[in-house]
Amino acid sequence: MGTTRTLRFTLNGEPVTTEAPSHWNVVELLQNRFNLYGARESCGQGLCGCCTVLVDGVAVSGCLSLAARVDGADVRTIEAPAATEDGLDDVQQAFIESGAFQCGYCTPGFVLMTRKLLDECPQPDDEDIRHYLSGNLCRCAAYPEIVAAVRLVAQRRATRG
Amino acid sequence: MTSTQGAVGQSIRRLEGRAKVTGRAQYVHTLRLPGMLHGKVFRSTVAHARLLGLDASAARALPGVHRVLVGQDILAVMPDPHYGPAFHDQPVLALDKVRYVGEPVALVLAEDPHVAEEAAALIVARYEPLPAVYDEVEAMDSTAVVHEVLKPAGTFPDLKHLQGKRDTNIALDYSLRRGDPDGAFASADHVFEHRFRTQQVLHVPLEPFVSAAVPGEGTLTLHTASQSPSFVRIEIARLLGWPENRVRVQVPYLGGGFGAKLYIKVEALAAAAALIVGRPVKIALTMEEQFFTLTKHAATLRIRSAVTREGRITARECEVWWNGGAYADIGPRITQKSGFTAPGPYDIEHVRIDSYALYTNLPPAGALRGFGIPQLVWAYESHTDMIARELGIDPVEMRRRNILREGRPQATGTVMRDAAIEQVLERTAERMRWSEAFDRGSGTRRRGRGIAIGFKASVSPTTSVAIVNIYADGSCALYCSTVDMGQGSDTAMAQIVSEVLGIDIDRITVVHPDTDVTPYDMATLGSRSTFHMGNAVRAAAEDARSKLIALAQDVGVSVETTPIGEIFRRKYGMQAGNVVGSGSFVPAYTPTDHHTGQSDNVTPFWMIGATGVEVEVDTETGQVTVNRLVNVGDAGRAINPAIVETQLSGAAIMQLGFTMTEQMRFRDGQCVNPSLADYRIPGILDIPAIIDNERVDATQSSGPFGAKGVGESGTFGVSPAIASAIEDAVGIRLTSLPITAESVLRALREQQGRPLQAD
Ligand code: FES
Numbered sequence: 021m022g023t024t025r026t027l028r029f030t031l032n033g034e035p036v037t038t039e040a041p042s043h044w045n046v047v048e049l050l051q052n053r054f055n056l057y058g059a060r061e062s063c064g065q066g067l068c069g070c071c072t073v074l075v076d077g078v079a080v081s082g083c084l085s086l087a088a089r090v091d092g093a094d095v096r097t098i099e100a101p102a103a104t105e106d107g108l109d110d111v112q113q114a115f116i117e118s119g120a121f122q123c124g125y126c127t128p129g130f131v132l133m134t135r136k137l138l139d140e141c142p143q144p145d146d147e148d149i150r151h152y153l154s155g156n157l158c159r160c161a162a163y164p165e166i167v168a169a170v171r172l173v174a175q176r177r178a179t180r181g
Numbered sequence: 182m183t184s185t186q187g188a189v190g191q192s193i194r195r196l197e198g199r200a201k202v203t204g205r206a207q208y209v210h211t212l213r214l215p216g217m218l219h220g221k222v223f224r225s226t227v228a229h230a231r232l233l234g235l236d237a238s239a240a241r242a243l244p245g246v247h248r249v250l251v252g253q254d255i256l257a258v259m260p261d262p263h264y265g266p267a268f269h270d271q272p273v274l275a276l277d278k279v280r281y282v283g284e285p286v287a288l289v290l291a292e293d294p295h296v297a298e299e300a301a302a303l304i305v306a307r308y309e310p311l312p313a314v315y316d317e318v319e320a321m322d323s324t325a326v327v328h329e330v331l332k333p334a335g336t337f338p339d340l341k342h343l344q345g346k347r348d349t350n351i352a353l354d355y356s357l358r359r360g361d362p363d364g365a366f367a368s369a370d371h372v373f374e375h376r377f378r379t380q381q382v383l384h385v386p387l388e389p390f391v392s393a394a395v396p397g398e399g400t401l402t403l404h405t406a407s408q409s410p411s412f413v414r415i416e417i418a419r420l421l422g423w424p425e426n427r428v429r430v431q432v433p434y435l436g437g438g439f440g441a442k443l444y445i446k447v448e449a450l451a452a453a454a455a456l457i458v459g460r461p462v463k464i465a466l467t468m469e470e471q472f473f474t475l476t477k478h479a480a481t482l483r484i485r486s487a488v489t490r491e492g493r494i495t496a497r498e499c500e501v502w503w504n505g506g507a508y509a510d511i512g513p514r515i516t517q518k519s520g521f522t523a524p525g526p527y528d529i530e531h532v533r534i535d536s537y538a539l540y541t542n543l544p545p546a547g548a549l550r551g552f553g554i555p556q557l558v559w560a561y562e563s564h565t566d567m568i569a570r571e572l573g574i575d576p577v578e579m580r581r582r583n584i585l586r587e588g589r590p591q592a593t594g595t596v597m598r599d600a601a602i603e604q605v606l607e608r609t610a611e612r613m614r615w616s617e618a619f620d621r622g623s624g625t626r627r628r629g630r631g632i633a634i635g636f637k638a639s640v641s642p643t644t645s646v647a648i649v650n651i652y653a654d655g656s657c658a659l660y661c662s663t664v665d666m667g668q669g670s671d672t673a674m675a676q677i678v679s680e681v682l683g684i685d686i687d688r689i690t691v692v693h694p695d696t697d698v699t700p701y702d703m704a705t706l707g708s709r710s711t712f713h714m715g716n717a718v719r720a721a722a723e724d725a726r727s728k729l730i731a732l733a734q735d736v737g738v739s740v741e742t743t744p745i746g747e748i749f750r751r752k753y754g755m756q757a758g759n760v761v762g763s764g765s766f767v768p769a770y771t772p773t774d775h776h777t778g779q780s781d782n783v784t785p786f787w788m789i790g791a792t793g794v795e796v797e798v799d800t801e802t803g804q805v806t807v808n809r810l811v812n813v814g815d816a817g818r819a820i821n822p823a824i825v826e827t828q829l830s831g832a833a834i835m836q837l838g839f840t841m842t843e844q845m846r847f848r849d850g851q852c853v854n855p856s857l858a859d860y861r862i863p864g865i866l867d868i869p870a871i872i873d874n875e876r877v878d879a880t881q882s883s884g885p886f887g888a889k890g891v892g893e894s895g896t897f898g899v900s901p902a903i904a905s906a907i908e909d910a911v912g913i914r915l916t917s918l919p920i921t922a923e924s925v926l927r928a929l930r931e932q933q934g935r936p937l938q939a940d
């Protein structure tokens with residue numbers, strides 16, 4: 021199978037260079053070259069959000085994007101540590117406190133999308149939350165707890181000013 | 182040994198929370214092993230045929246292909262390569278016949294999974310087609326016979342009577358006889374009879390099935406996403422003709438299970454391939470392949486009741502046909518264990534049940550969150566509601582008049598104990614404000630409400646073993662083979678240890694299943710772990726505690742006042758040594774009589790779940806919106822209340838999918854919608870605006886600290902509650918799942934005397 025190509029990009033804040041077969045998708049690139057497993061393939065069709073990564077700040081389905089897509093880009097994955105003492109940001113903290121997961125397979129995707137949502141819309145109502153997260157599936161159906169976690173972060177940020 | 186932080190009864194946070202929100206939790210699906218090959222499966226495209234030959238030459242010639250394996254190749258390492266928990270009926274790869282579309286026929290191995298996949302598509306099979314049967318009722322006397330000979334596995338003592346039958350598709354028939362149903366029907370004021378159907382659906386864990394096998398020197402290690410590591414070891418050892426100690430099964434976190442990842446799925450194929458080629462082999466199925474691996478039983482149910490003028494049910498007759506697909510998996514056990522609850526949680530004197538596990542030429546069916554109960558509740562609660570409406574009795578009142586109360590015998594003869602059926606019903610009615618006025622909508626938007634209650638027996642006979650190891654600094658580890666697939670068992674088990682030993686939860690590690698390390702457990706299924714493993718863990722912790730007390734006495738101190746680390750230092754002169762406690766739990770059980778289905782002790786505990794819903798129906802489109810979903814369950818005294826509530830709501834939302842949107846569609850035995858694009862599981866937009874979950878205040882006296890299982894209870898009542906709410910809103914009754922806008926609209930148009938054309 022085909023050729024390889026050289027990719028240079030920024031991964032979680034660090035400049036990286038690697039060779040990758042041109043048929044790999046972004047999930048394979050992250051797993052096979054960088055031992056990052058938080059973006060994981062499930063549906064393989066862009067329908068579940070388990071493979072979400074941020075490419076130049078845009079949420080992308082890693083299963084549908086060829087590795088070449090990240091060449092020259094700024095890539096952030098769930099593994100990027102937050103600039104806090106314990107390495108967790110307020111979204112991750114709220115997911116833990118609200119019990120917003122069961123098996124955890126979908127959780128990285130939901131955490132990344134929640135961060136994006138709150139960047140774009142700091143005080144979302146339930147409708148905003150549902151619509152923004154409607155591209156992510158959770159078979160354990162921790163949806164009510166996920167909505168509660170998002171609300172908790174928004175509320176905390178509001179009171180913090 | 183006095184502080185009990187994080188102990189029983191508190192909603193402490195999950196132990197693995199941090200690993201899950203940082204994406205660092207380990208799953209087999211993302212496991213990479215040095216030197217491993219990827220296996221891709223070539224599958225049957227016909228539902229029932231003799232396999233005449235395979236041409237794999239093009240696949241073998243593709244650069245990068247390491248090896249192509251066919252059924253005959255497996256014989257080199259597994260002389261009789263058939264597996265299964267009830268029957269040894271499923272071949273590792275098809276041998277002489279294929280029995281469903283999607284059955285594994287060959288395996289391609291390559292270092293690059295893309296190469297393996299491309300090569301698998303190059304394989305060509307030659308078949309001689311055989312007549313096929315798809316419908317469970319037709320399978321009863323079809324001339325198309327899926328298996329010529331049946332070979333019972335003998336795994337479960339309660340299925341001892343399973344016999345090899347020839348020329349039939351009936352894997353198991355279970356019957357129950359109580360009282361004199363014929364007499365009761367003959368003298369009844371009213372007799373009602375209805376027929377119901379449920380569709381094929383599937384589990385869809387977001388982490389699909391996956392196993393990786395690593396050959397050693399006369400040993401084999403399997404990393405597998407399995408809910409039953411102990412069973413996997415025993416079954417793989419049996420297939421290989423090895424003693425158990427040479428097979429090691431390790432299970433990290435699971436990305437969901439729901440009953441799919443039980444017994445053998447891809448483990449045997451990965452094991453055989455790894456031993457044949459002498460290299461690690463990983464087989465990770467795709468989402469699409471899950472549709473060809475295991476489904477939930479579709480079922481046809483006939484139910485008939487004799488009822489007095491006052492609404493007392495005096496007799497009930499149930500006939501259930503379970504569509505087991507091409508291989509029995511655990512279907513026979515579902516047919517029996519769930520079969521005996523078919524009349525529902527009602528006090529009925531005369532009962533007749535006939536329940537049949539049937540083979541058909543569809544993908545195999547197995548356990549799915551409820552073990553057959555949601556199918557039965559769909560029938561008996563719809564039926565009960567229809568009777569109530571027919572007799573003009575309020576549906577809740579109808580249930581009250583018949584409810585199975587504490588101390589009364591269930592259909593098997595087992596007397597009900599610690600089963601809060603009445604309380605669950607009453608709390609559901611209260612939370613629904615059932616006796617208050619209800620806004621019924623107007624114009625084209627009509628509202629209705631419905632309620633349904635179900636119950637389930639726990640699995641038996643069964644064994645759980647646990648080990649608690651106290652370290653010399655006073656921290657400790659729990660070794661148990663319960664699999665945390667998301668239900669939070671690690672946390673609950675650690676809470677039990679914490680409660681007994683007074684060790685802070687942060688100082689307790691739960692060692693994940695590894696059959697070389699963690700002791701035997703039957704499996705993580707049927708909501709059994711909290712009760713069975715919980716009891717074993719409690720016993721192990723208590724054993725460790727008595728040993729620690731003895732150690733303290735030995736060195737002349739008291740455990741109440743001396744820190745654990747100090748006790749060890751006194752004994753060993755330094756931070757050294759261990760205190761190891763072990764415990765096991767085997768509940769008492771009386772098997773059901775093969776002829777009458779009677780037993781005086783049919784289950785270690787009962788699970789109860791009820792659902793109330795409010796729906797709105799758009800009479801122009803048939804669209805149904807569930808506005809309110811109330812889930813009430815009896816979990817005994819919850820070990821971790823927050824986790825229990827998440828289980829109740831998660832189960833109910835899953836069943837909402839099975840009720841409203843999920844359906845595998847088949848054409849000539851082929852599933853034609855094997856993708857999340859065409860098979861729609863609930864998303865965040867499908868969630869009702871109001872979800873209320875409640876655990877009733879109850880105690881399971883035989884459970885650990887009064888607790889029992891709850892993982893499935895939320896599923897029981899959802900489907901019939903919705904169907905009843907729709908009838909309440911618009912006066913139509915649907916008896917077949919799923920309930921789609923189309924099926925509602927069709928029924929509405931029929932009711933108005935202007936039926937829609939068939940499609
Ligand atoms: S795996 Fe990429 S969206 Fe589902």
Ligand code: FES
Nearest residue numbers: 122124158159160
């Ligand atoms: S937590 Fe299991 S899929 Fe979301």
